[in-house]
Amino acid sequence: MVVSVSKIAARFGVSRSTLLYYDSINLLKPSARNEAGYRLYSDADVERLRKILLFRKAGVSLGEIANLLHAENLEVTALLLKRMGELNKEIEAVKKQQAVIIKLLENSMLYKNLKNLDECTWLAILNSAGISRKTSDEWHSEFEKHSPLQHQLFLELLGFNEEEILNQRERYRAFDKR
Structure with a gap:
């Protein structure tokens, strides 16, 4: 064809x-x-x-893809393992950034005001910042998957009670599986 x-x-x-x-x-x-x-x-x-396109989805550069298309299986495996290592480093860097943001929020005036926010007000703030509910849910889902403890602290920071936090975390764990 x-x-x-x-x-x-x-x-x-x-x-x-x-x-x-x-x-x-x-x-x-x-x-x-x-x-x-x-x-x-x-x-x-x-x-x-x-x-x-599969290699692009994995984050492999076009130059590396050109080589991979002609490479032996061992070379492909080595490059993919290298890419996995790069992703792990990126994930660790993002986790560290999340922890820093939480610390900054805890020490800021915003933190004192967050305790008084309800979920609707928080979502309105995110929406006015251009963050849709879907994007927020995806972000929370990734946060829960990669840094569950920091995510819990963040939800506490937002003023959710223990039951709400359990419900939210369960919801975000299930979000990926939809």
Whole structure:
């Protein structure tokens, strides 16, 4: 089966310009062109794009992807393990940032005022800052997954009572599974 740029872009949810860029850097060359010069992609090209996008989802750079597509399994494994290590370092850095933010909030005037906020007021503040309920839920879910103790402290900081905190934490643990 041979598909056009528009069809492969729509199928994978990428822009046409992304595919043209991949062509320009020799990452994904179309197998053929029609009489009008339009790019046509074969099943093998489609599979190559699937792999490229999978590596991109894992945070692998385009330069590394170009090498990975021709690499042996051992090299792919080594690069993915390296990427996993980088992600672990990023997660640790974010956890440290969360802890610092909690300490700053505890020591600020805002902290004294947070104790008097109810959930609706807090959500209104987040909304006015451009943070939707969905984004807030995703953030809390990630916070709970990666730093449950700091998340508990944060919820305490917001003035939630013990029962509300248990309910909120359970809700955010289940949020990922939806």
